[in-house]
Amino acid sequence: MKNKKMLLIFTAIIFSLSCSNENGVKNNNIKNIKNLKTEQEYLKSIDYSNIADKVTQNKIHEILENAKVDSDNIDLFLKSVNYYNEATENKGLIKSGFLNSKNINPNYDEAAIQQIWDKKNKNFPGFNCRITAFTLMKDYIKMEKPVIKAGEMLFMDMESLKNVPFKLFSQNEKDKFVNLFSEIPTEMTKDVRVHAKNVKDAWKERGIVFDKNSKISMISVFFHFNDDPKENILFVGHVGILVPEKDGKLLFIEKLAFQQPYQALKFNNRTELNDYLMNKYDTAWGQPVAKPFIMENDELLKEYRINPNNKN
Template identity: 50%
Template sequence: MKRKVLILLICGILLLSCSGKTEKKDIKGNNTVSNEKNVAENNKGEYLKKITYSNLLDKATQEEVQKELKNAGVSEKNIKDFLEGVNYFNNIGQNKTFVKEGFKTTEELSPTYDQAEIQEQWSKKSPKFVGQNCRITSYELMRDFISVGKPEIKNTEQLFIDEDALNNFPIKVFTDSERNQFESLFSAVNTENTKDTSVHLKKVKEDWAKKNIKFTNQNKISLISVFFHSMMSADENILFIGHVGVLVPTSDGKLMFIEKLAFQEPFQAIKFDNRSQLNDYLMNKYDVEFDQPNARPFIMENDELLKGYRLNPNNKG
């Protein structure tokens, strides 16, 4: 019973989620910033103060995002499937806080949405299908660029709501092979009882190497994963991807981060000048715990620590 409660707590987090330096605006140069000195250096830069984002409601914005995905090498089929999911959600669950047209710039780094209102609308029109989350959306766009050599190495225990969504999709969104790879990629990773994120990063790398997980087309598109550390007990610790999105360069020299916030939260496309800004956006939203025994979140770009990774300076815990 205790273990089931802990797993439900983990899935609660999954439901809430599934600067200073200039840099080149393509997706090249995934060298890890894996030591304390470089992370401390990142902390000196100016912190993100505003974001420019869209909820992909209007045709012009969808076409802009479609163009950037196509330039990144995403297939027409995968783009079509992605936009069908966007429109399915936007046609069922919305509220007045959605950006109706184009991109909006705001100092609210984490836009808020009325999940209760969306859930009420959703339950009336789609009582069986829970919708799709960040992991399903990201893999849908990235599946041609991720290979899992040993997908049989997996643990789907904490993915049961993702499984429910996939089982009840209006269409079969993944092939059997893709689903096995999806489950292996997003499986929890066993780790140690420590706050040292470098230890946890090493555990993820070892797990993914064992599964022979590889990323291609890295100069055009990449997977951005926010890892959380959970203590099931003093002797049982896991890491899991609590939020994930896709990063592509834009034709105007910026970076676009595409995400589905949660089952009952919308899609977002956000424009950043560099990875430090992307990091600040994500850490502002997810690096919010304090005085906890677990490690703070860390962000990976494909299979390396995100360049520009740093902690949320607003979290003083």
């Protein structure tokens, strides 16, 4: 029980931050991390928005619509964005458009945002990355087998879905959400190739199938937990949606954490996206567990590479 409580506490910390080859490890998408190409310069700046103004929201609506995302899901996403922005009085947000920043990990006053939020939302913890990503991605994920029981790591998500102020998901969609995001058993190794294969195998066992014809994709940052020596698990500590734009750029949409805002970021390629995410989440030192790793749908991101500022 003590280890379970430690696991839940560590989860809360994460919240605040927060054709396939059957052989898995031999898949070309799961490369030897030491041999990944690093010729491209590491990301130095980002273009990002908090989706706070009508012009930006209309533009993102158009991009999602061009990617064939259902208009009802887009409307639900933007309704959630506006609910959060209004409830937090636009605290710390970019008021309009996109901003170029040399700080690739923008800072927000989470404590101040929490105080404002709590005045208006006594029982609703808010929207997080998983709820946000699933809102846009749910039609492109099929569930062919019975739902598994919700894992302990989803306790805050389930509380939010229970108290959300407007209908967001049907019961079938909630079951799919649980099936997708509940923690995944793994083994004690730092080899992310092994963990990526375990994710792929677990989702296959759960009947999770990603639509190969979808223009959008789910970008998941997995964390390896080993708080109980007898139990190793993988969990989606952060997730967002990647959408192609007509000009060739990539739009990444995310909700940083319950009491951190929505962000939309523009990247030239997936290597830049990888660098942005690994800069934010590959920060631990001296840990016995594997580094965070990034999946695009059910494959290890081809452009995956570690944070050069953390070579531990």
